[in-house]
Amino acid sequence: MIKSSLGLDQLRNRYADAISCELEEKPHIYVGAATCGRASGALKLLDYINTELDKRGLAANVAQVGCIGLCYAEPLVDIAKPKHPRICYSHVTAEMIPLLIEEYLVKDNPRADLAMGTVGEGKIDGIPDLFDLAVLKPQAKIALRNCGHINAESLPEYIARGGYQGLAKVLTTMTPEEVIDTIESAGLRGRGGAGFPTGRKWRLASGQPEEIKYIVCNADEGDPGAFMNRSLLEGDPHRVLEGMLIAAYAIGARQGYIYLRAEYPLAVRRSQRAIDDAKCEGLVGESILGSNFSCQIDIIEGAGAFVCGEETAMIAAMEGRRGMPRRRPPFPATSGLWEKPTIINNVETLAHVPGIISNGIDWFRSFGTPTNPGKYHWGLPYASSSSTSGEG
Amino acid sequence: MSTEQVEQQIQVSPDRKNGQRRFFRLNEIITEQTAANRSLIAILQAVQEEYRYLPEEVLTYIATALDLSPATVFGVATFFAQFSLEPKGRYLVTVCDGTACHVKRSMAVYDAICRKYDLREGKLTTPDMLFTLETVACVGCCALAPVMIVNGEVHARITREAAVTIVDTLANRKEEE
Numbered sequence: 412m413i414k415s416s417l418g419l420d421q422l423r424n425r426y427a428d429a430i431s432c433e434l435e436e437k438p439h440i441y442v443g444a445a446t447c448g449r450a451s452g453a454l455k456l457l458d459y460i461n462t463e464l465d466k467r468g469l470a471a472n473v474a475q476v477g478c479i480g481l482c483y484a485e486p487l488v489d490i491a492k493p494k495h496p497r498i499c500y501s502h503v504t505a506e507m508i509p510l511l512i513e514e515y516l517v518k519d520n521p522r523a524d525l526a527m528g529t530v531g532e533g534k535i536d537g538i539p540d541l542f543d544l545a546v547l548k549p550q551a552k553i554a555l556r557n558c559g560h561i562n563a564e565s566l567p568e569y570i571a572r573g574g575y576q577g578l579a580k581v582l583t584t585m586t587p588e589e590v591i592d593t594i595e596s597a598g599l600r601g602r603g604g605a606g607f608p609t610g611r612k613w614r615l616a617s618g619q620p621e622e623i624k625y626i627v628c629n630a631d632e633g634d635p636g637a638f639m640n641r642s643l644l645e646g647d648p649h650r651v652l653e654g655m656l657i658a659a660y661a662i663g664a665r666q667g668y669i670y671l672r673a674e675y676p677l678a679v680r681r682s683q684r685a686i687d688d689a690k691c692e693g694l695v696g697e698s699i700l701g702s703n704f705s706c707q708i709d710i711i712e713g714a715g716a717f718v719c720g721e722e723t724a725m726i727a728a729m730e731g732r733r734g735m736p737r738r739r740p741p742f743p744a745t746s747g748l749w750e751k752p753t754i755i756n757n758v759e760t761l762a763h764v765p766g767i768i769s770n771g772i773d774w775f776r777s778f779g780t781p782t783n784p785g786k787y788h789w790g791l792p793y794a795s796s797s798s799t800s801g802e803g
Numbered sequence: 804m805s806t807e808q809v810e811q812q813i814q815v816s817p818d819r820k821n822g823q824r825r826f827f828r829l830n831e832i833i834t835e836q837t838a839a840n841r842s843l844i845a846i847l848q849a850v851q852e853e854y855r856y857l858p859e860e861v862l863t864y865i866a867t868a869l870d871l872s873p874a875t876v877f878g879v880a881t882f883f884a885q886f887s888l889e890p891k892g893r894y895l896v897t898v899c900d901g902t903a904c905h906v907k908r909s910m911a912v913y914d915a916i917c918r919k920y921d922l923r924e925g926k927l928t929t930p931d932m933l934f935t936l937e938t939v940a941c942v943g944c945c946a947l948a949p950v951m952i953v954n955g956e957v958h959a960r961i962t963r964e965a966a967v968t969i970v971d972t973l974a975n976r977k978e979e980e
Contacts, residue, residue: 635902715884731842
């Protein structure tokens with residue numbers, strides 16, 4: 412249980428040290444196991460990898476990571492050997508597993524012919540930097556910075572990469588009013604499609620006198636070819652939780668809900684795991700980080716209705732009714748879930764919040780355009796050789 | 804309203820095997836979900852998970868237990884695509900027909916399975932209750948379209964032939980059992 416922001420800092424250092432120690436000690440194998448990876452056979456590859464390692468008596472840390480945005484090249488397997496850069500192999504087949512383990516892990520031949528690129532610092536002859544590839548080079552990942560890099564089910568890895576620092580900053584040094592000012596000045600606009608200024612929306616709810624308010628994360632992504640929310644929730648669910656907690660603090664909500672469509676079972680599972688882990692560490696629940704701010708977060712599973720992505724229809728479904736939209740006003744910010752002030756933000760919008768708080772307004776405004784700063788996350792499903800899930 | 808009162812109001816069909824046990828589990832679900840402050844939709848999801856569909860008498864039972872009109876419960880159950888009022892087969896075969904899959908000719912895959920197993924609109928479960936064929940609007944694997952999900956396992960870039968082969972395996976699996 413983390414009792415203060417100082418405790419979070421200590422934990423961050425401890426986790427970061429532990430992770431770099433582990434990386435020094437034994438090889439790490441990362442398998443892209445979001446829905447796209449799984450559809451391409453990632454889970455079978457995991458079995459093959461574990462069997463092969465057992466057979467040879469090799470020790471390695473095998474982890475499932477989210478989508479790095481190269482769905483067309485799945486399944487992706489990354490291997491990081493101590494003192495070597497991490498190498499990403501694409502279109503991995505069952506036959507390639509013993510080959511890679513034998514040649515690279517045992518004999519130290521990185522098989523540049525099979526590699527797609529290196530990730531992070533360091534170079535290997537004959538292998539380009541993954542982020543120099545034509546598809547990745549123009550991208551800057553901010554909301555997606557952890558996706559495909561960290562074990563999506565590991566709170567320590569998120570904390571080690573600076574996770575929950577935005578929440579800690581807000582709880583120790585900022586008033587709710589200052590949080591709203593920051594988000595408004597950063598110019599963050601809703602990523603659900605309408606582009607409403609997020610700060611202005613929060614201000615509407617924060618001005619309501621009611622005691623009970625709600626923050627809702629809209630994860631009912633259903634537009635054709637769109638899978639940005641899925642890749643975030645499958646790849647870095649804690650970032651979304653952190654964004655929700657900051658929003659809850661800003662508007663004065665003590666309860667948050669993630670409305671997640673049932674067609675995304677893996678996103679449901681990983682988000683639930685993230686909530687449970689965060690609860691254990693005192694990041695969700697009563698007296699978060701030892702402050703007097705408390706907030707619960709629960710998942711409500713959708714039951715299959717495209718229209719429920721619309722906020723008034725979503726509220727009807729959350730209350731257990733037919734998901735039919737109603738006329739506005741009143742807007743949910745004044746009268747929403749169970750007629751209480753409710754802020755509904757898109758997954759990606761919330762995922763931008765921790766970064767803005769931690770890195771500042773100028774940093775966020777250095778991306779995008781003056782009237783629409785920051786980055787957008789795209790799903791480009793039809794391209795087969797150029798790009799798939801894009802920047803964010 | 805107590806469970807005894809509810810049971811008195813609803814006639815549990817005596818000829819149904821395990822009828823009492825069915826309703827016992829149903830009561831448990833209703834108690835659990837209402838205790839956790841869950842909505843009607845969450846209750847229907849949990850019930851469908853248990854029975855694989857929403858039998859009519861169960862819907863009436865839920866309405867009485869929650870003090871709602873049967874029309875309200877039927878209204879919700881028929882609104883959402885996830886709920887089925889018809890019994891479903893042991894396996895679920897779901898062809899994604901989101902836009903990306905559709906332009907990659909997912910319906911040709913769907914039709915191929917229909918032809919092989921003599922299924923059509925209104926009759927999408929095999930007579931032996933082996934599987935039910937469904938479509939879903941986008942599972943978010945658009946880069947790998949067309950996609951088919953068989954009991955939770957996602958198959959990417961599916962062809963008509965591959966789809967039929969996978970479904971055939973289900974039939975063979977049944978014979979082995």
